Amino acid sequence: MIINRAFYRETAVTTLGIAVVLLIVMSMMNLTWLLGRVVRGGTSESVLYVLLGYQMLGKIDVLLPLAFYLGILLTLSRWYRDSEMTVLAACGIGLMHFLRPVMLIGLSLGVVVMVASFYTTPLTVRQIERVKVESSQRLEPDQVAPGVFTESARAGRIFYAERTRRDGGLEGVFVSSLEQGNQGVLVAKTGRPFTDAKTGDKFIALHDGTFYEGEPGAANYRILEFGVYNLRIEPKMIDEPLVPMEGLPNMSLLGQLGNPKASAELHWRLGKTVVLFVLALYAMVFAFTDMRRGRMSNFFVAIVIYFIYSNLLGIGETMLQSGSVPASVGLWWVHGGMGLAAVYLLRRRLQNLPLFTLPMRLKRA
Template sequence: MIINRAFYREAAMTSLAIGLVLLVVMVLMSMTLLLGRAVRGDQSEAVVFILLGFQTLAKLDVLLPLAFYLGILLTLSRWYRDSEMTVLAACGVGLMHFMRPVMMLGLIFGALTLVGAFYFTPLATRQIENVKSESSHRSELGAISPGVFTEAQGTGRIVYAEKIEENGNLQGIFVSSLEEGKQGVLVAKSGHPYTDSKTGDKFIALHDGTLYEGEPGEAGYRILEYNVYNLRIEPKKFGEAPVPTAGLPTHELLRQYVSARFRDEGRLFNAELHWRLGKTIALFVLALYAVVLAYTDVRRGRMSNLFVAIVVYFVYSNLLGIAETMLQNERVPRAAGLWWVHGGMALVALYFLRQRAHDRPLISLPARVGRR
């Protein structure tokens, strides 16, 4: 049918365009946070874009339902504003006719959301934890950022380099450490990292500098100038990062849930399963609200229905977050899961859809009784 093809084409293109805009906004926000942490020295600059990629992958199952929701809403809203829905209604094509193409298009977006929620998001979560763990256990040299005083974990050294060249050479080096009860400060014009071929130990060769050792004013205080000083880089032990519940592969999550369903820890696996499935279910429930809230006319502002739709989305998503927390704390039965939220929101949407299909107000207020 020509109408359905036109709807598929416009709704799909609008949804993809909105998804792209949301993706760009999310990437920019994440990049700002990650670069801020890198500047503070909380993580290496080398892992910023790796973390950005995995964080973006982990959010696709959230962006897709929202993009589809707004895409359906804006498509039908334009048809209402341009009187296309009025013409179609005069030809016998009512609002309920669009439920089938909306749900058919929803199957495609729902399948992508399902794959993202059950595969890509757990995968990205695991990789993010591994990258963070590797970054926190990186060597002192890898933790140094130019122009930032960096405290090495475990050794207590404070290292500063004015400039780090592409080949790894350092300029304007300052090192402060406490060894054998003596405070030592190393200052050097330049330095370069190297690895001992016999022992495999890593060092920084400091050139043309001065060593200040001891407390100023005491008898043991001394100042030594040197041409080359080899500063040993303490190795760090790296252990595999623990996998959070949100990062468990789906088959492992199901196995853990089956084995622990009668124990207390089973509540966490149960909540995670419902949360992953709930993202796909929410897409279809939001599609109902998009059809309902798309109605507009020339007397209304173009943004009024969009504002209400955003409010509905935030109410729905917050209810799901609260319900997941209640499920984790066993405030609701495990079998109930998040179904009571999905069911309640779906019933309200179906009621509104019935009212809209019969050209009635969404909320019928009782008529006022006049005075005698």
Template sequence: MIVNRALYREAASATLAIAAILLVVMALMSMTFLLGRAARGEQSQTVVYTLLGFQTLSKLDVLLPLAFYLGILLTLSRWYRDNEMTVLAACGVGLMHFLRPVMILALFFGAIVSAGAFYLTPLAMRQIDNVKNQVAHRSDESLISPGVFTESPGTGHIFYAEKVLDNGDLEGVFVSSLETGREAVMVAKSAHPYNEPNGDKFLALHDGTLYDGEPGQPDYRILEFETYNLRLQPKKIAQAPVSSAGLPTIAMLNELRDRDVNAEFHWRLGKTLALFVLAMYAMAFAYTDVRRGRLSNLFVAIVVYFVYSNLLGIGETMLQNGSVSPLAGIWWVHGGMAAVAAYLLWQRAHNRPLVSLPVRWRRG
């Protein structure tokens, strides 16, 4: 029917537009967090955009169900507001007629969410863990940020540089080192990193002073040098451990007896199921009453979404703690929310109030 094609076109366009907006907002928030860590010297600036890309990819399966929920809600709300639903109802096309096309559209977006939940997100989580592991084992000079004291994990070095030039050279360098078994502090006008042919990494300090030992002790020394080659201890990159969130789905099926793995499996499956349940809520809340304003149904819909999300989080925690049977999983959340959605949709399809108040509470 023409009306079905109109629903497909408008709802899909609204869903994609909302998904794009949510992705941009999420990306900006993630970038702010990552740049803050880089500015504090907690993370290398060279991996900010890599982490940002993988983090954005890992959130696609979470944002798309919300975008589809809002897309269906806003589309049908506009039809109600412009009296298109009234005209369709007069022609014998009621609300329940749209259940089938909405679910067909949900199958399309559900396939994308499933691909993200079972493949793209675990892949992105594994890549994020690998990048963080490589950063943790990266050479010291790559972690130095201008104007920030940076501690090199595992080496005992603390670096500070007033300026970091584009070619990697440093100016106004301070280094605190414990590699000789005693405290040593070096101050140099400039420095530059270099690699030996065998792969060893050094930081050449130029025109500086070495303060070796504890001040006040007989063996305390102050040495001036033209060049001091500081060895940057090589670090062996270990394989990053795979968390349950990054575990491939095929490997996960063989470890479902583990509580964390079982909870993660139900969480991935729940992302797709939630999309279909939310579609029914969108149809039930789409009716717009002019007297209540345009935002009243949207506010209620957002509240229901947060309640649903929190219940899923509680269910996953209970599954991890063993409070719920692994077979039950979080099906009780989806089942309960689906039953309520079906009831509300039935009430709306028969032009009844979504919540019937007791007679004594009604205005007579």
């Protein structure tokens, strides 16, 4: 049917556009946060874009339901605004006709959301934790941020460099270490990390500097000037990262069904797909545009409904984790309540009745 094809095309394009915009906005927010960590020395610059990519991949199951919700809302709102829905209604095609196309699109997107929720997102969480652990336990020169004092994985050693060159070299290097009870300070004009070809040991070659050892004023205090000083970097064994609950595989969660947190995580993953279909019903309800009330009135209410739904899910997950709600109930009381409310409002919309009615006493007042 021509109308269905037009609806499919416009809804798909709008949903895709909104998803791209949301992804870009979220990418900018996460990039700002990661850059702050790099400046503070908490994250290596070399893994910045790796972490950003994993974080964006892990947001697919959250962004798609919202993009689909807004895509349906904006598509049908435009049709109402341009009187296309009025013409279709005169031809015997009402709002209920679009329920089937909406659900068909929802099924295809629901498969993507389910795969992302049960597989992609937990995998990205595990990879992010692994990258963080590997980055925090890398060799000291890899962690040096210009103008920031960086504590190395080796206790008692602090690195500082005024600038880093594009070729990996360092300028204005300061190294402080405590070895065998003696305080040592190295100051060099330049430095460059390298690996010994024979032993495979890691070093940083410091050029044109001064070595201060001991406590100033003590008899054993020494000051040595050097042309080249190879400072050995002792590697640290990389520990296995601690995987949070949201990063555990599905089978691991199923093996911990007695744990309220594991049950809450399973319900949360399943709920992301359910949310997509419930929001689709709300989009059909609030797509109606009354030009006398303005174009944005229903859109504002739709956004409020989304935040209410999201907050209720967050509250429900917290109650599940604390054991206040049985695992058999899960988050279904939230989905069921919001779903029934959506069906009720859709029914009133089809009957051309006001969505929200005031009690008679308030009307008389």
